[in-house]
Amino acid sequence: MRSLLIIITFFLLWVSSFLTPWGENFCGLILILTIGVLHGSNDIKLLVNLDATKSNLNSKWRYLLFYILIVILGAVCFYLLPTSALLLFIGISAYHFGEQHWSNQFISRARKTKIYAFFYGLTIFLLLFYFNPLEVQEVVVNLTAFEVPLSWFLPLLLTSLGILFILTYVYRNLLTCNFVLEGFYLLIFSIIFSSTPLIWGFAIYFVIWHSIPSLNDQLIFLYGDVSRSSIFRYIKSSAIYWFFSILGLLGVYFFVGTDVAMLLPILFSFLAAITFPHVFVIDQIQKM
Incomplete structure (x- = not known):
């Protein structure tokens, strides 16, 4: 899959050479x-499947209420x-990004792997910043x-990168991967972030390198395979939650007053709000 992700990434970077900054942000x-x-709109179904010993209907409404409250x-x-x-969002998202990237490369689910996942995701964020x-x-x-x-950005990045290298050496026996290839991925992320505006760069990483692999894992967990049929079933079951999520975002944006300067803050606040419960759901699946 990652070979395909690389191809898609460089295709999008090629496309961006024909776009204005406004066009890149719009596409992002x-x-x-x-x-x-x-990719986070089917969490209720994922939770219900995790709790298969109880009534699907009762579990669905209970988890929906829990999700909305969070x-x-x-x-x-x-x-x-x-x-x-904001700091909590960055911290939780850093762990979540790292957990997804390394989900199939940890030999065990020890607490050490959570630390490693956090610093990997934090390094991604700091590269973007x-x-x-x-x-x-x-x-x-x-x-x-x-x-x-x-002046904070470079020292923070070097610190996180240094800790990640140390942890890679210390935890090398817990990881099954090609470390040279993993270094190449970090180089790709650096190319993405250095050649694109914030939204477009974040979108390429978030969608191509995080959401698509996550969708792949969710499809296998829910339906046992990745096929046209399973993709259709996934979209069908998540469409209503996706619709109301977007409706809520638009409602907040227009309530604030459609100030262009507030678009990014509102977008990241929105992503943070839906990320908190989503990370919990995916973490439960990873424990299985």
């Missing part, structure tokens, strides 16, 4: 709001405690009113 938003959001709590945290919520410092600074200011010093 489309990818995030379709495939990106869709999303609302995440949104409230971003409103009342934006700085803490380092190559798009002004855009990141603007988003953080609009979200939290705190202006991140530009």
Whole structure:
């Protein structure tokens, strides 16, 4: 699969050479709001399948209520405690990205692997931040009113990268992978982030390197294979949740006043709110 992901990635980078920055951001938003959001829209069905010993109907409504409450709590945290919520979002998402990337390459599910997954995902985030410092600074200011010093990005990236290299050596017996190839993937991510605006670069990584592999794993977990039939069943069962997620995002955006400067902060707040319960669901599946 990763060979295909590389081909898609460089195809999108080639396409972006014909686009204006506005066009890149527009395409990035489309990818995030379709495939990106869709990959987390079937969490209720995943939870019900995990809890197969109970009534599907009762479990579905119970988990739906739980899910909605967590999303609302995440949104409230971003409103009342934006700085803490942003740091929590980055931390949880870093773990989630790393967990997905290494899901089939951990020999065991020891606590050590969670630490490794976190620092891998954090390195991805910091690569994105380092190559798009002004855009990141603007988003953080609009979200939290705190202006991140530009001088922070490189030391944070080098620190995270250094810890990741040390952990790779220490935990090498827990990993089954080609380390040279993994280094090549990091180089690819660096090329993506250094040659694209924030939204487009994030979209390529989030959708191509995270959402599609996650969808692949979810299809196998739910239906036993990846086929036209299983993809159709997945879309059918998740469509209503995806629709209301997008409707909620649009509602918040227009409620705020359709200020273009608030588009990115609202988008990342929205992704954070739906990420919190999604990470819990995927983590339960990974434990099986």
